[in-house]
Each structure stands twice: as C-alpha cells, then as structure tokens.
Amino acid sequence: MAADQELKIVFTGPMGAGKTTAIRAISDLPPVSTEVINSDKETHAKSTTTVALDYGQLVLDGGTTVNLYGTPGQERFSFMWEILCRGALGVVLLIDASSETAMADFRTFIEYFRRIRYDQPFVIGVGRHLSQDGYHLEEYAKELSTHEIVAPLFEVDVRHREDVLLLVQTLLCVLEAQVVEASHAS
C-alpha cells in the first residue's frame, strides 16, 4: 500500500462478537462509540449494544491510514450495514463461536454482505473458539466453500491487539493481491 493512502474497512458480525472491542484494541485515536444500554436481555445478556457505528483509525508503518468502521450487530440495524459499506474496500467478519447461533450468524452475514457487493473481500475472525460445543474452523471453511468464497479464517481473541492487527493486515494483503491480479489480467 502506498504511503499517505487512506483506506476504509468495515468490522461486522452479530451482537457480542467483539466489533467494538476489536476497534478499541487497534485504534490510534480514541474511538467513536455509539453504545447504549441493551434493553433486550432475553436475546443477549450483554449490558450495552452499538446502535449506529464504531469508528477508529489506524496508521500503518508505511503511513497508510486505515479508517475502521464497526457496524451494529442486530439485523434491525441492517440499514447501517449498507451505509457503512459505501466506499469500504473489504470486511472483517467476527463470529462468536460459543454462540448457539454461530453458524447461522455466519451464513446471514456472509450472504448479506455479499448482496451489498458480490465480490466482497472478507477476512473472518472466529472468537471464543475454545468452547467445547462450538463449531471448528474447518466447518466455517466448509461453509465458505459452499458459497464459493475464498477468505482467510483465523481463531482470534479480539481483546489482543496483535490478533486484530493480523485480521486487518491480512485483509490489506487480500486487497493488494486483487490489485496485482487485476493488473495482470489487463
């Protein structure tokens, strides 16, 4: 990536997957957050929930600025998914592997974000994967292949800066590879 370049990427995934935490972990600026009290504890026990967006900024060693946008997780806020994807180069999809609905969530987000942009570049971060009942990474990989999507898949702990940086840097590599591929094709 060229120095002084500005990029936009989107963090998405279901409620409780760790989008706000991930952006907090790597943002060089104090992140903008729109968390409010979660009043629907029946659906999710989390005390707060993001209702508009998270925003942070990461400056890479070469000088490239990566603008980080986090989406709300609930489908009633899907209008924000579309708004936040405008101008975004790719998506980091976070999944909470310990959730009973992990695989269904995975499908929902893959399908929705692919409707927004068919060739959407994804990087997948699966968190809380140590849960015994959860799906293994291979099962997520299998699901990706049924959608004919090639996307890097990692086990992550989004509280750890290195794990989140790995996701962002991998997404940037995917984007760079696409640019190289396109230039070879032309």
Added chain:
Amino acid sequence: MHPDSRRFSQTVTNAVNRYLSHFVASNPAVTMAVLTSNDGFEIAAQPANRASTQRLAAMSSSMRALSDALVVEAGMSKCRTLLIESEAGAIVVFGIANTEPSMSLAVVASASNPLGHTLWACRNCCSLLEDVLKSG
C-alpha cells in the same frame, strides 16, 4: 415490538397509546409518532402496526446515538433533541427523561404547519409520556 413493552401495566400502555393518538390527531402536520427504546425497539406508535414505524424506531435510535457522540465530541454534555429538516417537512427525535429503558419520541411532520408549533406540541407530548412512564 420491544420485549419490555409487556413490562408496563395495561393502564400505562393504554395511557401511552391514548397520548400518542391524541397527539397525532390534534396535530395534522404529524404523520407518524414512534415511542422507541434507545436500542432501537418500537414501544408504541401512531399509526400502529406498520412496518415503517419499526424501521423508524431503529433509524432514529441510531441517529440519536450519533448525535450523542457528536455532542460529546463538541464538548457539550448530552443531546436532548435532534431535528432534521427537509423541503417536505421535518423529523424530530426528543429524548424522554427518567424512563427505564431510556426512550425517545420520533416524530415525522409535514411542512404544512409552522415547525415551532410542531416542536411545542412534541414537547408537551413528551412531558405527558414521561409522567405516565415514570409511574409505570
């Protein structure tokens, strides 16, 4: 519909619906009024039972949260009211104080009445809602 709407007594629910209904009926410029939790659930709405009111509830809560973030960024304390004007009318989101869960009233009004009159009517409606919800 918000799961917490079951939490309110029938008396409170009836009073909220009555106030919203009266508010819309007595302000012809108002085309829609939605009482919404700050995390985007419709609690009550006039006109009732429309998909568009649920969407307005989610969107207005996002806008409210963004306004709160902007107000904090500007070094002010807390967003009280959000006003969006268009050529055809206005959308106003009023915070309602001291309720559990935290709530707002989102109102869509055409430009047929002076905006000041609509704002005044919204404020009065919010005061009434605040009183009845506190008691609930």
